[in-house]
Amino acid sequence: MDAPDEIIHQSLRLKIMSALRNEPDQAALEFKRLRAITGATDGNLGRQITTLAEAGYVDVTKDFHQNRPRTRAQISTKGVAAFDAHVAYLKSLLG
Numbered sequence: 229m230d231a232p233d234e235i236i237h238q239s240l241r242l243k244i245m246s247a248l249r250n251e252p253d254q255a256a257l258e259f260k261r262l263r264a265i266t267g268a269t270d271g272n273l274g275r276q277i278t279t280l281a282e283a284g285y286v287d288v289t290k291d292f293h294q295n296r297p298r299t300r301a302q303i304s305t306k307g308v309a310a311f312d313a314h315v316a317y318l319k320s321l322l323g
Contacts, residue, residue, distance in 0.1 A: 262277070
């Protein structure tokens with residue numbers, strides 16, 4: 229990779245992708261958990277997850293758990309490849 233992945237490179241999206249990539253078996257994370265990890269506001273986190281989903285990097289599931297709405301995000305196969313390539317690019321900058 230000769231350049232950073234412009235979708236992942238934005239700092240909040242990088243945090244989201246990093247959290248999802250490091251989840252055992254690439255399990256889904258709830259919106260509340262991602263908010264706690266990233267420190268983002270609901271609106272900003274929601275927008276960045278949407279951007280990642282539109283790029284095919286994450287899959288979003290909306291359902292109900294104990295009669296409450298729940299949103300979960302999970303890194304996709306395409307997202308794993310893009311994130312790993314982006315990390316390799318960053319490492320290449322270090323020499």
